[in-house]
Amino acid sequence: MSDHTTTTEEPTRSPVAAFDDPHLRPYARHPKRAEAVIAVCLLIGLAGFVAYGALYWVGGQTQWEGVFLGVGLFGFGFGMSAWGKYLLPQGPFSEERHTYLSTEGEIDAMNNAVVGRGKMIFHRRGMLGMLLGAGSAVMGVVLAFPLLRSLGPQPKKALFVTDWKRGKRLVDITGRPLHASDLQVGGTLTVFPEGYEGSSVDQVMLIRAASSDITTKPGRETWSPQGYVAYSKLCTHAGCPVGLYQEQTQQLVCPCHQSVFNVLAGAQQVFGPAPRPLPQLPLMIDSDGWIRAQRGFAEPVGPGFWERS
Amino acid sequence: MSIITTGNGRVSRNGSRGKKPVDPVDAGVRWLDMRLGIARGGRVFLDKIFPDHWSFLLGEIALYSFVILIATGIFLSLYYNPSSADVVYHGAYAPLRGVHMSVAYASSIDLSFAVRSGLVIRQMHHWAADVFVGSIAVHMCRIFFTGAFRRPRELNWIVGVTLLTLAIVNGFLGYSLPDDLVSGTGIRLAFSFVESMPLVGSYLAFFLFGGNYPGNGDILPRFFIIHVFLLPLVIFGLIGAHLGLLVRQKHTQFPGHGRTEHNVVGTPMYPQFIFKTTGYLFMIGGVLWAMGGLAQINPIWQFGPYQPYKISYAVQPDWYMGWLDGALRIMPSWEFVGFGHTIPFEVFLPTILFPGLTFTLFYVWPFLEAKLTGDRAEHNLLDRPRDKPRRTAIGAAALAFYFTLFCASSTDVLANFFQISLNSVLWFFRIAVIVVPIIVGFVAWRLCHDLAGTAGAGKRKRTNIITRSATGEYDTIRSDRRPGDGYDELEPTPVPAFIELGESADPIGAGEGTGVRRIPRRV
Numbered sequence: 001m002s003d004h005t006t007t008t009e010e011p012t013r014s015p016v017a018a019f020d021d022p023h024l025r026p027y028a029r030h031p032k033r034a035e036a037v038i039a040v041c042l043l044i045g046l047a048g049f050v051a052y053g054a055l056y057w058v059g060g061q062t063q064w065e066g067v068f069l070g071v072g073l074f075g076f077g078f079g080m081s082a083w084g085k086y087l088l089p090q091g092p093f094s095e096e097r098h099t100y101l102s103t104e105g106e107i108d109a110m111n112n113a114v115v116g117r118g119k120m121i122f123h124r125r126g127m128l129g130m131l132l133g134a135g136s137a138v139m140g141v142v143l144a145f146p147l148l149r150s151l152g153p154q155p156k157k158a159l160f161v162t163d164w165k166r167g168k169r170l171v172d173i174t175g176r177p178l179h180a181s182d183l184q185v186g187g188t189l190t191v192f193p194e195g196y197e198g199s200s201v202d203q204v205m206l207i208r209a210a211s212s213d214i215t216t217k218p219g220r221e222t223w224s225p226q227g228y229v230a231y232s233k234l235c236t237h238a239g240c241p242v243g244l245y246q247e248q249t250q251q252l253v254c255p256c257h258q259s260v261f262n263v264l265a266g267a268q269q270v271f272g273p274a275p276r277p278l279p280q281l282p283l284m285i286d287s288d289g290w291i292r293a294q295r296g297f298a299e300p301v302g303p304g305f306w307e308r309s
Numbered sequence: 310m311s312i313i314t315t316g317n318g319r320v321s322r323n324g325s326r327g328k329k330p331v332d333p334v335d336a337g338v339r340w341l342d343m344r345l346g347i348a349r350g351g352r353v354f355l356d357k358i359f360p361d362h363w364s365f366l367l368g369e370i371a372l373y374s375f376v377i378l379i380a381t382g383i384f385l386s387l388y389y390n391p392s393s394a395d396v397v398y399h400g401a402y403a404p405l406r407g408v409h410m411s412v413a414y415a416s417s418i419d420l421s422f423a424v425r426s427g428l429v430i431r432q433m434h435h436w437a438a439d440v441f442v443g444s445i446a447v448h449m450c451r452i453f454f455t456g457a458f459r460r461p462r463e464l465n466w467i468v469g470v471t472l473l474t475l476a477i478v479n480g481f482l483g484y485s486l487p488d489d490l491v492s493g494t495g496i497r498l499a500f501s502f503v504e505s506m507p508l509v510g511s512y513l514a515f516f517l518f519g520g521n522y523p524g525n526g527d528i529l530p531r532f533f534i535i536h537v538f539l540l541p542l543v544i545f546g547l548i549g550a551h552l553g554l555l556v557r558q559k560h561t562q563f564p565g566h567g568r569t570e571h572n573v574v575g576t577p578m579y580p581q582f583i584f585k586t587t588g589y590l591f592m593i594g595g596v597l598w599a600m601g602g603l604a605q606i607n608p609i610w611q612f613g614p615y616q617p618y619k620i621s622y623a624v625q626p627d628w629y630m631g632w633l634d635g636a637l638r639i640m641p642s643w644e645f646v647g648f649g650h651t652i653p654f655e656v657f658l659p660t661i662l663f664p665g666l667t668f669t670l671f672y673v674w675p676f677l678e679a680k681l682t683g684d685r686a687e688h689n690l691l692d693r694p695r696d697k698p699r700r701t702a703i704g705a706a707a708l709a710f711y712f713t714l715f716c717a718s719s720t721d722v723l724a725n726f727f728q729i730s731l732n733s734v735l736w737f738f739r740i741a742v743i744v745v746p747i748i749v750g751f752v753a754w755r756l757c758h759d760l761a762g763t764a765g766a767g768k769r770k771r772t773n774i775i776t777r778s779a780t781g782e783y784d785t786i787r788s789d790r791r792p793g794d795g796y797d798e799l800e801p802t803p804v805p806a807f808i809e810l811g812e813s814a815d816p817i818g819a820g821e822g823t824g825v826r827r828i829p830r831r832v
Contacts, residue, residue, distance in 0.1 A: 022799060024805070062428045063603055066603045069599075070596065070603075073595030074595030077587075077591025079588065080585075080587055081584065081589055084580065084583070084585035088580060088584065090581065093803065093804045094358060094567065094573060094574045095803065096572050097573065148516055149516065151516040152515045152524070152525075153519075155511040158515070158520070159504075173618070198617065199617070200523050200617035203618040239498065243619070255622050257634075258720060258721050269642070271732055271735075272638075272642070275644035275653065303653055303656060304651045304653030304656070305510055306506070306509075306511060306651060308650070309651065
């Protein structure tokens, strides 16, 4: 801190004549040159601002806007910083750090005030104190209701169900139902239950594999008629759509975190962070050739959560 | 012309009232002083000393990026509409005409193409956000490696860590707002992260989104108000606290000529620092504006509108989320199932527990270090990182750890680029994330010891000039001492109470050409 604050009488009026003291001379060795450079910088700034204004006026162009105002602002700022550095004295100046520590006495007084007055409040007022505490706690809890609970519904069973039901026809995103003749072997399509096109939880990858290649798990023998297999498209890792199908290896890949699932073996995860296979949707083909769901998914789709057993 | 700054307002007011013609500055100061008593404290404030070191500018980058974020953000908020209602696009960008999309996405496209300078400012906002988080991180490294967090500055460290956390969260929220295919995928992941929490996860996720994903359309308006109001307000307040603590406790400084634990050496707030720092604000603004115009970032019109069943390849978040994405990718699939419940550790651990632990460790570091070293003294002089090998090694290892995780967020791109199997890349990172920090930490520790043992390390070298005479004799001359060598440096002096420029004094030409007293340049 400078000496002026410690002066209690009429401050010294004898001014420091600038530039007699080397601390107060400009930092630049050649101030005239520095001034010229700074002038050029400020001019660049000015020119940049004008150019941007003019460009804006005539209709604008993204890249040139960036150049004009970017260069203008930089030049202007550089000139200003250089002015502050090269044309102004740089000292070195110093200020003292004055301790902000309180004395022992002041600390004691503070402690005494906190504790003593605290005792004054609560002495023989134990019941009031308890009421105050209980009231505050209940207030805190009930105020959380509108702040949190009003925001949305309880999950209830929502994470366990989808809109896939027994007999639901498979449709594409436009709502067109899928016929058994629609996909070639190796073909793939994102499908939804009829009436729920575009729904997040219901999205299913429909793949047509050669029937002979499919290794069915016990109990799933009838789930893949004519080589059609259907798996939930929600990754069991973090819920991204498992959108990449590698036909050569017959694998589904999640583009988010690279979990890989084996299409031919019940979408068993073969690699990556996914903890579970993609849930499989049992399919059937009705007498007219429409592909339908035998029933809904046997397990929750998507990533894991606490209530899942 | 004569400029007189009074040091003690009260005395000079009594002494000089009515003697001078009305001076607007004098009148203004007196008017305010009679109501608020500003002269004494104000003068001290104008004299506040700012140490000169380039590393002190890192925090300023963060501060000014925030200023630019607010300015560009206000502009964007005048055009952006956070509604997720479905519209058919008929706007300025022809390739998307006729496509179904949310109002939010349509307004983001239109503010880029139909509003003049809109694209520059949107891209500038995005760049500024990346620079904001980046400069906070680098600034934090400076504080860490020089020990500036030690007593009495632990509180400011805590405020700073909180600012880093909020900057990352608000960056993610802003990234989500355009509702393009990539940002929508980010929101989908956010739902899964929240959902992964034991006991409360699915409840919190349903409350936040207003139902099962994708919710009832409330998420964008909610993200919007948090992004543009709630968090900026908190960040603004915390920046105020950050700077308030800085003024109260004064700056740290590197040891050097005339610098002690009990003083601060540098240049005063007014006019030197104000000029330099305001210019710096404009320079940062200029760089960011030029990047906004020239360097494309987040071309949302190429990604298309978000649809829950669509996904794009090689999706990656903004850089500051990379360490979390990397952790999520290399985490093994350790789902816990039992007692009728599931804990998806493969998501919960890398996205909730891990950042929680990270920031907890940041928060407690000053106290942890004080406990480990037993050093609880007040420190105003900074450490040279080489003088603290253990801290530097730990910091370097931590940086290597997070950087490896960051690189792991591009496993798919790396596998594609080098034509190697994804499996190998994944296992490489699972091992590297443990091995690389150990190596980096050890190397840093060795380097510190070697540097600390080198005489004159960190000091400027004096060049040896070798000359050859006409007869072929070689001679070595040491070059002149140079500024910053520690010689000829002026003693630090208090800011003078009064400065008077004489009529004839020419501030610009002063000293030029005389060659008598050259002021050594300070470094």
